[in-house]
Amino acid sequence: MRVIVTGSAGFIGSHLVDRLLADGNDVVGLDDLSGGVHVRDGVELWEMDVADPALAGRMAAFRPDVVCHLAAQVSVRVSVADPAGDARVNVLGTANVLESARLAGARKVVFTSSCAVYGVPDALPVPADAPLRPASPYAASKVTGEVYAGMYRALHGLDFTTLTLANVYGPRQTPEGEAGVVSIFTDALLSGAPTRVHGDGGQTRDYVYVADVVDAFARAAGEAGGGGRFNVGTGRQTTDRALHTLVAEAAGAPDDPAFAPARLGDLPAMAIDPSATADALGWTPRVDLAEGLARTVAWARERAVARS
Numbered sequence: 546m547r548v549i550v551t552g553s554a555g556f557i558g559s560h561l562v563d564r565l566l567a568d569g570n571d572v573v574g575l576d577d578l579s580g581g582v583h584v585r586d587g588v589e590l591w592e593m594d595v596a597d598p599a600l601a602g603r604m605a606a607f608r609p610d611v612v613c614h615l616a617a618q619v620s621v622r623v624s625v626a627d628p629a630g631d632a633r634v635n636v637l638g639t640a641n642v643l644e645s646a647r648l649a650g651a652r653k654v655v656f657t658s659s660c661a662v663y664g665v666p667d668a669l670p671v672p673a674d675a676p677l678r679p680a681s682p683y684a685a686s687k688v689t690g691e692v693y694a695g696m697y698r699a700l701h702g703l704d705f706t707t708l709t710l711a712n713v714y715g716p717r718q719t720p721e722g723e724a725g726v727v728s729i730f731t732d733a734l735l736s737g738a739p740t741r742v743h744g745d746g747g748q749t750r751d752y753v754y755v756a757d758v759v760d761a762f763a764r765a766a767g768e769a770g771g772g773g774r775f776n777v778g779t780g781r782q783t784t785d786r787a788l789h790t791l792v793a794e795a796a797g798a799p800d801d802p803a804f805a806p807a808r809l810g811d812l813p814a815m816a817i818d819p820s821a822t823a824d825a826l827g828w829t830p831r832v833d834l835a836e837g838l839a840r841t842v843a844w845a846r847e848r849a850v851a852r853s
């Protein structure tokens with residue numbers, strides 16, 4: 546298949562490029578390099594803004610079968626400070642990707658959403674058909690992207706699958722993303738710096754390993770799951786305090802965080818139910834949290850050695 550990956554230099558996008566190439570696909574990346582740094586040698590990169598009107602011409606020349614759309618303004622906090630800037634990338638950028646994909650005759654767009662769209666849910670783990678209650682401009686922009694993808698299917702027959710990601714962690718992640726706490730704990734515990742847990746440490750998140758996430762994208766790029774939105778998470782909640790213990794064990798560091806005040810606006814609990822994803826895409830998470838954290842800490846340790 547001919548596949549375009551937007552956000553190809555980012556954390557998840559760069560792993561997806563690796564996976565799609567390993568599967569024998571013809572891959573082009575798109576990234577403005579505003580956040581991502583992972584440019585793979587030998588893979589064509591369109592270094593451009595995802596909202597650039599010139600995208601349509603480039604896509605038409607490449608004629609992709611599938612566009613995996615991951616480029617985004619990814620920070621909830623930045624979206625609260627600059628909602629229009631967030632919407633420019635996440636809403637106008639998504640509209641530009643969909644229109645360019647349509648004009649290029651693509652079969653499908655795989656859209657990347659976030660469990661933030663569920664806000665404070667009625668029950669945990671959240672099923673994929675739960676009401677959407679965005680509680681930040683970032684979450685609202687993701688809901689809008691989902692609505693646009695559905696509209697393009699109805700209006701133009703351009704197929705889509707939306708993947709609603711839990712908190713993704715693994716090698717190459719940065720502190721800014723939705724599972725940034727893994728990166729923050731890892732770097733601090735490896736360097737002997739102090740760590741802090743906010744509130745009473747009981748806030749929960751659903752951590753899913755990046756290799757499992759790109760496996761969901763590889764599956765969604767096929768024919769299955771057309772017109773659907775699917776949760777890509779484990780369904781399990783991990784408290785901040787328990788996460789600290791697991792990272793400390795993986796790093797061989799003391800499990801002794803300080804406690805800081807809770808942060809305004811942080812959602813108290815999250816986990817998303819992947820059972821419908823298993824039915825439609827045959828996807829289940831395979832890497833458990835202890836194993837994934839061990840791999841993440843090993844990568845961070847190697848990177849720290851390479852930098853010293």
Ligand SMILES: NC(=O)c1ccc[n+]([C@@H]2O[C@H](COP(=O)([O-])OP(=O)(O)OC[C@H]3O[C@@H](n4cnc5c(N)ncnc54)[C@H](O)[C@@H]3O)[C@@H](O)[C@H]2O)c1
Nearest residue numbers: 552554555556557577579580581594595616617659713723
């Ligand atoms: N990491 C998570 O836990 C998580 C959870 C839910 C959803 N997501 C979504 O997954 C996708 C990838 O996130 P990530 O964690 O890899 O973040 P990331 O910041 O590593 O990757 C995003 C990439 O998009 C690029 N980008 C940003 N603005 C752009 C623009 N205007 N034009 C072109 N490229 C632009 C950045 O340079 C970066 O390489 C995003 O859509 C994000 O919202 C991530």
